[in-house]
Amino acid sequence: MNTRQMRYGPLPVENVDVAVIGGGVVGAAVARALSAYELSVALVEARADVGDGTSKANTAILHTGFDAKPGTLESRLVRRGCELLAGYAAETGIPVERTGAVLVAWTEEELAALPGLAAKAAENGYERCEIVGSEEVYRQVPALAPGALGGLTVPDESIICPWTTTLAFATEALSRGARLLFNTRVEGVENAGGDGGTVLRTSRGTLRAGWVVNAAGLGSDVIDGLFGHRRFTVTPRRGELFVFDKLARPMVNRIVLPVPSSRGKGVLVSPTIYGNVMLGPTAEDRDDRTDTSTSEDGFAFLLEKGRKLMPALLEEEVTASYAGLRAATEHGDYQVFMDAGRRYLVLGGIRSTGLTSAMAVAEHALGLLGEAGLRLDAKATLPAPPRMPNIGEAFPRPYQRADLIAGDPAYGTAVCFCERVTEGEIRDALASPIPPADIDGLRRRTRALMGRCQGFFCGAEVEGRLRAGIARESGENGDTDQTGEAQ
């Protein structure tokens, strides 16, 4: 399948065994898992790229699941997903760093809640939490504001690259023969589970699918409705975040969590896999499922929280801010239902842990589909898993590697200076199996433009390369401004 057909023109396929709606981290994981079997699989995504929804805008923590609600599906799948993804990350080179976390108690009430949290962690199968005194809290996080009374350590909480994760799943699905159909919004469903397959009316034409998996995130209740169900309603819960300058990174060597309240996980301070520090998220229920704008109130709230948690952090510049929408529902758990009659499975309400749990959700989905009658014959051979470019700071990046540069000078030519992204990496991303569709897609694949200058120096240059790359890819004689400043 050429990359043009991924994004433009009539659908390159009319009939598939399984259609997965939604190319977020969950849908991509499901497509990857399904394509290990003798099945034709399509990943159907409304946007121009994988991982362009909630999966790109979260706090990027690989959770141990220590604080999940025991006995829920979420608890089980987070625990299992964490294990699976840690292994997969090691295999494919998804950047991940086991920083550990410390949950900080600021009031007597919170302090009193720590033993309960430790017990809950144990119930969730996580035994390595430890209650520590305030000296230990400050030893671990010296920059913390005064007043911490104690804490609970969670040594296995990790940070991970959410962009590479989704991309790795989709890349492997593609290499196993799945079709990626972007710019393809499912607008109607007919003949659900009937002979000849379910008919999906999409913005790029009609697709028939023997089985349908709904992993549409914020849109999962709408798709569920198209299949005749009214089981849950998604309320977008906005989370706004600040990303601080890399110069702040030495201040924060582990994830600093608040004691959770009924409103959710609360505001944390965390290192990012790209070497920054993150503060957030807020939690605010909204109506508009597409509105990922940031707000004055959100900023004010974060600044106030930040000042209380770590005043020194606020001395540093904010490099980026963004907002993500959690697919919250009226229920306390994931909304996973198999409708065997309609050959339809919904994976909805995956609110704030889906990055961690995605692989386990996929595993679980396979089980449900198999029980419902989908034939799962493993393919005799599978291509090797992809090796993803390292865009994290835990391991040497191309600009630091004399060996790589010696073989290819493009890895020694910095294009995006703040993030030290080289010409070689941008070229590779443009030529990758799932090339970026826009500047944000290039950013997610390389980190270009996500640094402190936000394009002051390299914005024009990076954009020029993207345009040229896209023009080449789609065989157009477009703008070939890639030599940049040839004047």
Add this chain to the structure above:
Amino acid sequence: MSGTNGVTPDVTTETPDVAVVGAGPSGLTAARELAALGLDVLVLDRERQAGGIPRHSDHTGYGLRDLRRVMNGPAYARLLVDRAAEAGARVRTSAMVTGWAGERSLDVTTPEGRIRVDARAVVLATGARERPRTARLVPGDRPPGVMNTGQLQNLVHLHHREVGTRAVIVGAELVSWSAALTLREAGCRTVLMTTAHPHAESYAAFSVPGRAVLRVPVATRTRVVRIVGHHAVEAVEVEDLATGARRTVPCDTVIFTGDWIPDHELARAAGLDLDPGSKGPLVDNALRTSRPGVFAVGNLIHPVDTADIAALDGRHVARHVRDYLAGVLPQGAGIPLRAEAPFTWVSPGLVRPGAGTPPRERILLWSAESRPVARVTVTQDGRRIARRTLPWPVSPGRVFRVPSSMLSAADPRGGPITIALA
């Protein structure tokens, strides 16, 4: 795990007398002067072309005080590159300094490989940039079409690309007018310039050709509070600071100008003392930083002044670098130089007795407010050592200059010196 962050072993090493980081006006001028003194000078710049900001600042107004002529940015940049090369300095482009390998030793990434530069002295000349929208905490949607002047000029002058048709410029200082010129050239109308100040900060003192005909409406005492538009900019929301009233201004391009921050990553990575006001490395009148043998020049230490002033820092520093290499640069503690509000920074931030005058015999200051009449007082240890009314006004968005002779009565063994407005 960050311990694995190291450099792979097989790097080549260069050992110049002086490494200059940054080939903008200040670095290139320093390089030329140092090479003319017979020193082996290596200039490193991460861009493919040397010249710094003027490369893409395609209008006139460059070279006045250093070259005694007025020329446009790109021509000025080329001339400075040529002059440095003529004097014997080596200018290496596509060479990004990524960190320190020692006190005066740099890690550099180039297409030819990783290099280590072990220099006897280092001059930091990494310049300054405008704070982006994100650092100014302007909320709203995040569409493309929101950028700094630097990106705008790169787009238009180096990449010959189009921008929108209706722009809002945030800021009204020298660089803002430069942005307006570029927009006009690109066929984009500036529908509004916003500034929090009660006046447009920059006025006649600086020759921006055609400014009169730009006829840009300026909204003083306002700020942009929100950007609207999912996939492309549709509007900005502008607040009147006096009344709190808000209005929506339709536009497709937003240029955030001014609000400078030095490119101080290397200075901070070295752990150099910083000037809390400018956030650049703290320097003395010889432009040396807190690390022996490491100097700093240009907009890195005064974000920002015009290019000729940056260039003249380069000329100034050369002599002191030479003295340092010869082991004759005067030592001893410096006296902190401070500035009271409305000043936000003063450069240099240290006065070292015996180290001579600062560049151009001027102390540079940045003000948050304007004062039509500048009554300057200098005090030390509770004693007023100078008072003068200077014949130029104080205005935000432009450097305010105080003759360093106003410090000459300072006690070399005394405490901090403070500059204030009466």
